[in-house]
Structures are given as C-alpha cells and as structure tokens.
Amino acid sequence: xxxxxxxxxxxxxxxxxxxxxxxxxxxxxxxxxxxxxxxxxxxxxxxxxxxxxxxxxxxxxxxxxxxxxxxxxxxxxxxxxxxxxxxxxxxxxxxxxxxxxxxxxxxxxxxxxxxxxxxxxxxxxxxxxxxxxxxxxxxxxxxxxxxxxxxxxxxxxxxxxxxxxxxxxxxxxxxxxxxxxxxxxxxxxxxxxxxxxxxxxxxxxxxxxxxxxxxxxxxxxxxxxxxxxxxxxxxxxxxxxxxxxxxxxxxxxxxxxxxxxxxxxxxxxxxxxxxxxxxxxxxxxxxxxxxxxxxxxxxxxxxxxxxxxxxxxxxxxxxxxxxxxxxxxxxxxxxxxxxxxxxxxxxxxxxxxxxxxxxxxxxxxxxxxxxxxxxxxxxxxxxxxxxxxxxxxxxxxxxxxxxxxxxxxxxxxxxxxxxxxxxxxxxxxxxxxxxxxxxxxxxxxxxxxxxxxxxxxxxxxxxxxxxxxxxxxxxxxxxxxxxxxxxxxxxxxxxxxxxxxxxxxxxxxxxxxxxxxxxxxxxxxxxxxxxxxxxxxxxxxxxxxxxxxxxxxxxxxxxxxxxxxxxxxxxxxxx
Amino acid sequence: xxxxxxxxxxxxxxxxxxxxxxxxxxxxxxxxxxxxxxxxxxxxxxxxxxxxxxxxxxxxxxxxxxxxxxxxxxxxxxxxxxxxxxxxxxxx
Numbered sequence: 001x002x003x004x005x006x007x008x009x010x011x012x013x014x015x016x017x018x019x020x021x022x023x024x025x026x027x028x029x030x031x032x033x034x035x036x037x038x039x040x041x042x043x044x045x046x047x048x049x050x051x052x053x054x055x056x057x058x059x060x061x062x063x064x065x066x067x068x069x070x071x072x073x074x075x076x077x078x079x080x081x082x083x084x085x086x087x088x089x090x091x092x093x094x095x096x097x098x099x100x101x102x103x104x105x106x107x108x109x110x111x112x113x114x115x116x117x118x119x120x121x122x123x124x125x126x127x128x129x130x131x132x133x134x135x136x137x138x139x140x141x142x143x144x145x146x147x148x149x150x151x152x153x154x155x156x157x158x159x160x161x162x163x164x165x166x167x168x169x170x171x172x173x174x175x176x177x178x179x180x181x182x183x184x185x186x187x188x189x190x191x192x193x194x195x196x197x198x199x200x201x202x203x204x205x206x207x208x209x210x211x212x213x214x215x216x217x218x219x220x221x222x223x224x225x226x227x228x229x230x231x232x233x234x235x236x237x238x239x240x241x242x243x244x245x246x247x248x249x250x251x252x253x254x255x256x257x258x259x260x261x262x263x264x265x266x267x268x269x270x271x272x273x274x275x276x277x278x279x280x281x282x283x284x285x286x287x288x289x290x291x292x293x294x295x296x297x298x299x300x301x302x303x304x305x306x307x308x309x310x311x312x313x314x315x316x317x318x319x320x321x322x323x324x325x326x327x328x329x330x331x332x333x334x335x336x337x338x339x340x341x342x343x344x345x346x347x348x349x350x351x352x353x354x355x356x357x358x359x360x361x362x363x364x365x366x367x368x369x370x371x372x373x374x375x376x377x378x379x380x381x382x383x384x385x386x387x388x389x390x391x392x393x394x395x396x397x398x399x400x401x402x403x404x405x406x407x408x409x410x411x412x413x414x415x416x417x418x419x420x421x422x423x424x425x426x427x428x429x430x431x432x433x434x435x436x437x438x439x440x441x442x443x444x445x446x447x448x449x450x451x452x453x454x455x456x457x458x459x460x461x462x463x464x465x466x467x468x469x470x471x472x473x474x475x476x477x478x479x480x481x482x483x484x485x486x487x488x489x490x491x492x493x494x495x496x497x498x499x500x501x502x503x504x505x506x507x508x509x510x511x512x513x514x515x516x517x518x519x520x521x522x523x524x525x526x527x528x529x530x531x532x533x534x535x536x537x538x539x540x541x542x543x544x545x546x547x548x549x550x551x552x553x554x555x556x557x558x559x560x561x562x563x564x565x566x567x568x569x570x571x572x573x574x575x
Numbered sequence: 576x577x578x579x580x581x582x583x584x585x586x587x588x589x590x591x592x593x594x595x596x597x598x599x600x601x602x603x604x605x606x607x608x609x610x611x612x613x614x615x616x617x618x619x620x621x622x623x624x625x626x627x628x629x630x631x632x633x634x635x636x637x638x639x640x641x642x643x644x645x646x647x648x649x650x651x652x653x654x655x656x657x658x659x660x661x662x663x664x665x666x667x
Binding site for chain 1: 602606609619623624626627630634635639650656658
C-alpha cells in the first residue's frame with residue numbers, strides 16, 4: 001500500500017499541533033535574534049576587550065633623562081640603564097644553595113638576604129641599581145619570586161668637583177638638588193605607551209596605536225666651564241688645607257653675559273656615592289648661606305657717594321685718629337691713616353672713611369642702592385633654599401647701623417649676590433641677571449644702578465687696592481690689570497662678634513675691559529692669618545689667571561710681560 | 576555568464592593571496608623595524624656610557640695630575656711668558 005493512500009492521512013489533525021510547532025520554531029528564532037542583539041549591541045565593547053586582551057598588549061616605552069653638559073659640550077651628568085632586583089617573599093622559597101648564589105651575585109650577606117625574603121611584606125627590593133651583566137646572571141638562575149626591573153642610574157663623571165651645582169637625583173630619577181631639581185621639568189623624560197599585537201612567540205608583529213608617544217628628556221647646556229670650575233675647585237681646596245678653614249666658596253661670573261662659569265663650595269661630596277652624607281657637605285653655601293661681607297661692601301658706599309655728587313674720588317676725608325664714635329659705639333680702623341682721598345679709603349680699606357661717607361647720605365638712598373644691587377632678595381636661580389640675606393628697611397636704621405653697613409656689617413649677603421653686585425662695576429654701572437644655562441645672545445644693557453662714569457671711577461679705585469700700598473697685592477695676575485676688594489669680617493656668633501673671621505675677595509679682570517668676576521669666600525681660616533688679602537686674594541689670583549688664560553683673553557698689562565720684538569724669530573724657534 | 580564568473584573567481588583568489596602575502600611581508604618588515612629600533616636604543620645607551628667614560632678619562636684633575644707627575648710639566652712662572660703682538664705677527 002502506498003503512503004498516499006494511507007487512511008491515516010485522511011484523518012483530520014487537530015489544528016493546535018501545527019500552531020504549537022510554529023510557535024516553538026518562532027520562539028527559538030526570537031531567542032537567537034535577542035541573544036545576538038545582546039552580544040552585538042549591549043555587550044560588544046566588553047567582548048571586544050576580552051578578545052583584544054588575547055593578542056594585543058600595551059607596552060611601556062621608556063624615556064631617558066636628558067644629559068647635563070658644560071658650555072663646551074662635556075658631559076657632566078648622564079643616565080644609563082641599570083636593573084633593580086625585587087622579590088615577592090611569599091613566592092620566593094629558595095633552597096639554601098640558591099640563596100647563597102643569589103647573595104653572592106648581589107654582593108649581600110646571605111643572612112640579610114634571608115631576612116629580607118622572610119619579611120611580611122608583599123614586595124621587597126633586594127638591591128637597587130645593579131650593573132646589567134650581573135642582572136643577566138641573576139635572571140639566568142631562574143629563581144621563583146625573584147624579579148628584575150629596568151631603572152636608570154645617574155652618573156656624574158666630575159664627582160665632587162661640581163656636586164653642588166649639579167645636585168643629584170633620587171632612586172626614582174627625580175631631581176632632588178641643584179640643577180637636577182631646578183631643571184627637573186626640562187630634563188625629565190615622560191615614558192609613553194603603545195598598543196601592539198604579539199604573536200605566540202612574544203614577538204611584536206603589528207603596531208596598533210601609539211597611546212602616548214614617549215618624550216625624551218631634553219639636554220641642558222650649562223653656562224659652566226668645566227676647566228674654570230676645576231681651577232676654582234683645586235685652588236680653593238688647597239687654600240682650605242693651608243689655612244685650616246672650615247668652609248669656603250668660589251663664584252666665577254662672565255661680566256659680558258651674566259653667566260655663572262663656576263660655582264664651588266667646600267666641603268663637598270661625591271654625588272655618585274651618597275652613603276654617608278652630612279648636612280654640612282650638602283649645603284650650597286654660595287647660595288644658601290649668608291655672611292656679613294665686611295669691606296667688600298665699601299666700594300658700593302663710595303659709588304653712591306660719587307653718584308650723589310657729594311664726593312669726588314679725590315675728595316679728602318679725615319680718618320684720624322682711626323676711630324669714630326657714634327652714640328655709645330665706636331668704629332675702629334685696623335691701622336691709623338690720617339687724611340685720605342675717597343680712592344685711598346677704598347685702597348687702604350678704612351672703616352672710618354666709609355662710615356663718614358655713609359653718614360652724609362640719607363638712609364633711604366643707601367637702602368635703595370642695596371636693594372637695586374639685589375641685596376635682601378633671593379636671586380631666584382631656581383635652586384632650593386636660596387636666600388636673600390638680611391637688609392632691614394631704612395626706617396629702622398640707627399645712625400650706627402648705617403655707618404657699619406657702609407663697611408659691610410649689619411647686612412648679610414650670599415657669595416653669589418656679592419659677585420652679582422660687582423657686575424655693576426665690571427660693566428658700565430648696569431646689572432645683568434645671572435644665568436646658569438648658556439646664553440647665546442647676551443643682552444647688551446642690563447638694569448642701570450650707577451652711571452658709567454661712577455663705575456669707571458670705582459674701577460680705578462679697585463685697581464689701586466691690588467697694587468702695592470693697597471690691601472691685596474697678592475691678588476695680582478701677571479699680564480693682566482686686576483681690580484678688586486678684600487673683606488675680613490668678624491663672624492657673628494650667638495648675637496655677638498667672636499674671634500672668628502670670614503675672609504673674602506671679590507674682583508674682576510682685565511681692568512681695562514672686565515671679562516670675569518671672581519668672588520672668593522673662606523670661612524674661619526684658623527692657621528694664624530685671616531686677612532682677606534692674605535687668605536682669599538691668592539686664591540682669586542690663581543683662579544683669575546688660569547681662567548683668563550683658558551679663555552684666551554688678551555693681556556692688558558704688557559709692562560709686566562716680555563713682549564717679543566721680532567715675532568718671526570719666535571715662530572722659527574718654536575718650529 | 577559562467578565564464579565571467581570564473582574569471583571573477585580567479586581574480587578574487589589572486590587578490591586574496593596577494594593580500595595574505597602583503598600582510599606577511601608587512602609583518603616581517605615590521606619585525607625588522609622593531610629590531611633596528613631596539614638596536615638604536617642599545618647604541619644610544621652605549622653612546623651614553625662612552626660619553627661617561629670619555630668624561631672620566633678627560634677629567635681635568637686627572638689630566639693635571641698626569642701632566643705634572645708623568646710628563647713633568649708646570650705652568651710658566653712670571654718672566655717665562657713672552658707675549659706676541661698678534662697684529663704684527665699677522666703682518667709677517
């Protein structure tokens with residue numbers, strides 16, 4: 001019997017059966033549509049992320065910190081990669097033999113290593129900043145729970161010579177002192193990141209996107225001249241040994257540009273190895289420590305007196321009997337001089353003469369001059385802890401204070417402020433702002449403080465001070481005309497003047513057209529002699545002489561030099 | 576009609592193979608690029624280390640020490656310096 005003739009077919013089926021089937025198919029279909037809508041529409045970003053995480057990776061692109069160089073391009077600070085070894089103590093279950101070999105590679109005591117590995121913390125640094133070859137050997141040991149991370153370490157090839165100027169960075173490569181801190185934003189590199197596709201061997205096969213491009217740190221080119229810095233460092237260190245002094249500083253400025261060519265502080269430290277660092281070594285004294293400058297302030301008093309037209313450089317001042325009593329205080333001169341011209345007051349460094357000039361002027365005028373010379377306000381070079389020194393408002397001055405300020409007591413300055421103020425004499429009475437970084441186009445004219453006429457006259461007086469008969473013949477430099485002023489100040493110790501001294505010398509050369517300013521300060525020379533002319537002036541002479549020769553500045557005092565009459569014979573001889 | 580379809584199919588296959596090979600080549604070149612960039616970074620590190628070394632050897636303190644002790648040099652004292660008039664020297 002054929003199927004089509006089956007009697008079952010002719011039997012009517014209930015209609016609900018067909019409908020039930022249709023409903024079943026329809027609901028199944030709707031479920032599929034709904035599910036795909038859910039996956040594609042509502043949940044797609046989550047799913048795509050999950051997918052991407054199977055093959056794409058975000059990797060960090062490191063950036064190096066910029067270098068610091070001197071004006072000739074010699075590297076003073078450079079970062080190079082090192083490794084730090086860290087551990088997850090919970091995972092680091094080492095065999096004794098493994099621990100021993102790890103300790104040997106880390107150059108650590110095995111017991112200390114065990115103590116670190118048994119600590120309760122989740123993360124512990126075993127040793128930071130080790131050399132890459134050693135790190136490779138440790139990685140080759142393949143120890144559980146021991147990991148390595150790439151870091152940068154900063155090296156300072158000049159070591160203690162430029163320590164205060166450069167400062168240093170911490171373990172995280174962030175500047176903590178000096179230039180490293182002041183120029184942190186410029187020097188610091190910003191690490192970037194990018195998304196890549198890696199194959200199963202871990203090789204990058206495709207660059208998907210650069211999320212954040214890395215920014216390499218920029219190099220900083222300082223105004224500093226490493227050779228001059230070395231001259232200043234070596235000579236100051238010798239002077240400190242010779243005179244058994246506690247501390248000292250030297251600042252060298254370029255009078256044409258306002259650049260800081262050298263800045264030395266002693267005692268110093270080695271920035272490459274900062275294990276035992278005391279506060280005294282870290283102090284950037286030339287910027288953060290003030291002292292009473294003493295007689296190095298007298299030229300400013302004289303300049304103001306000339307400027308106001310009350311005195312000329314040959315005006316006579318009576319300094320006999322070598323003392324001057326104001327109220328119940330008395331000012332003394334080291335030697336009795338009698339009748340002196342203004343120029344001689346500077347040359348012989350007479351306190352009485354300077355005080356008499358000061359008392360002829362209103363306090364406000366003196367204050368205004370000190371203020372425009374930059375005393376009392378920090379120079380704002382960007383260094384941490386820079387101070388401005390003490391300059392009280394003119395209204396509170398008593399006559400005795402005005403008189404002592406004329407020769408540098410009752411006012412305090414930093415060495416760099418003092419050197420900066422002498423720019424006014426080395427230039428034509430104007431002050432340039434100081435610069436730590438190399439200046440390409442120096443400003444022609446700074447802020448005027450004195451007239452050019454006054455500056456020239458004071459310069460002539462300062463030249464007298466280093467000639468025989470002045471206070472500092474030891475400051476002379478053969479071949480060059482030098483001008484400068486000594487300072488020997490009693491140190492304030494707990495509010496009263498003690499038998500401790502600060503010897504200083506500030507000067508410039510060549511006097512015919514000043515190029516360099518050198519300021520020397522020596523704190524508590526205690527080997528018997530303490531006069532600025534005997535302690536600080538010789539340092540000045542050596543630093544100045546060496547620097548002028550290093551810069552190739554033409555000699556302007558040919559009288560003390562033999563001049564070749566027949567240049568061809570010399571050239572022939574030297575061949 | 577059938578022939579056109581066959582031609583299109585052939586073109587499709589050729590273009591698909593081309594895409595695959597281009598992609599493969601791009602990846603290979605990319606890996607090369609990555610390798611060269613890694614080399615560049617390594618060389619930069621090495622350059623930094625060499626600069627460091629140069630600075631250490633050329634340290635002024637070291638140069639002076641060698642000049643004085645090994646080469647027995649000293650700075651000329653007064654009377655040992657003869658100045659040359661550059662203007663006159665240039666004229667000769």
